[in-house]
Amino acid sequence: GQQVMQIPQYQHVQEGEDFTTYCNSSTTLSNIQWYKQRPGGHPVFLIQLVKSGEVKKQKRLTFQFGEAKKNSSLHITATQTTDVGTYFCAGGGPNFGNEKLTFGTGTRLTIIP
Amino acid sequence: EADIYQTPRYLVIGTGKKITLECSQTMGHDKMYWYQQDPGMELHLIHYSYGVNSTEKGDLSSESTVSRIRTEHFPLTLESARPSHTSQYLCASRPGQRNYGYTFGSGTRLTVV
Numbered sequence: 001g002q003q004v005m006q007i008p009q010y011q012h013v014q015e016g017e018d019f020t021t022y023c024n025s026s027t028t029l030s031n032i033q034w035y036k037q038r039p040g041g042h043p044v045f046l047i048q049l050v051k052s053g054e055v056k057k058q059k060r061l062t063f064q065f066g067e068a069k070k071n072s073s074l075h076i077t078a079t080q081t082t083d084v085g086t087y088f089c090a091g092g093g094p095n096f097g098n099e100k101l102t103f104g105t106g107t108r109l110t111i112i113p
Numbered sequence: 114e115a116d117i118y119q120t121p122r123y124l125v126i127g128t129g130k131k132i133t134l135e136c137s138q139t140m141g142h143d144k145m146y147w148y149q150q151d152p153g154m155e156l157h158l159i160h161y162s163y164g165v166n167s168t169e170k171g172d173l174s175s176e177s178t179v180s181r182i183r184t185e186h187f188p189l190t191l192e193s194a195r196p197s198h199t200s201q202y203l204c205a206s207r208p209g210q211r212n213y214g215y216t217f218g219s220g221t222r223l224t225v226v
Contacts, residue, residue: 041219042218043215045213045216048213050212088156100158100171102158106153106154108153
């Protein structure tokens with residue numbers, strides 16, 4: 001079955017430093033979504049990428065979808081304490097719109113003030 | 114502001130008991146999902162539904178059942194709870210349009226003793 005891996009599993013950064021998490025799928029994806037889960041909370045949808053090579057930005061967050069649609073990345077510029085949480089990618093299978101999402105293993109970000 | 118509601122928020126129950134976790138959404142979403150998540154870990158799909166009278170099994174479904182009699186309601190039932198069922202259960206929904214992410218409920222934290 002489809003597997004989605006994320007690296008690193010944990011990341012500790014000083015406030016103001018940049019952060020990147022990488023997501024890799026064993027199969028080609030129809031789309032990829034990113035979620036943020038605060039400690040003790042539930043996942044919150046951030047963005048969806050659909051096109052090969054797509055890049056989207058949300059303020060300090062930059063999301064990329066690989067050319068082969070098998071990998072993705074999330075980059076945060078100048079981290080803030082509000083960025084703390086676990087970031088999950090979730091890959092959609094081939095039937096876009098009716099796919100089951102396979103969630104990645106997550107990257108837990110902690111910020112050192 | 115939550116438009117998808119899960120009850121109970123916390124539940125401690127004895128081994129062998131039958132339990133139903135409730136999930137309701139007021140957004141009119143066709144697609145609904147149940148995920149299981151251990152603390153800090155990835156989400157595993159248990160069941161999903163694409164609409165009324167539609168239910169499908171996910172990766173961890175063998176010990177639970179769901180029903181979808183009404184669009185807004187998607188309960189999950191464990192016929193005989195075991196300590197291995199101790200986890201957080203997250204319900205999510207998504208509209209039929211393809212460009213929307215999942216909206217998650219706050220979850221039910223289940224402990225089986």
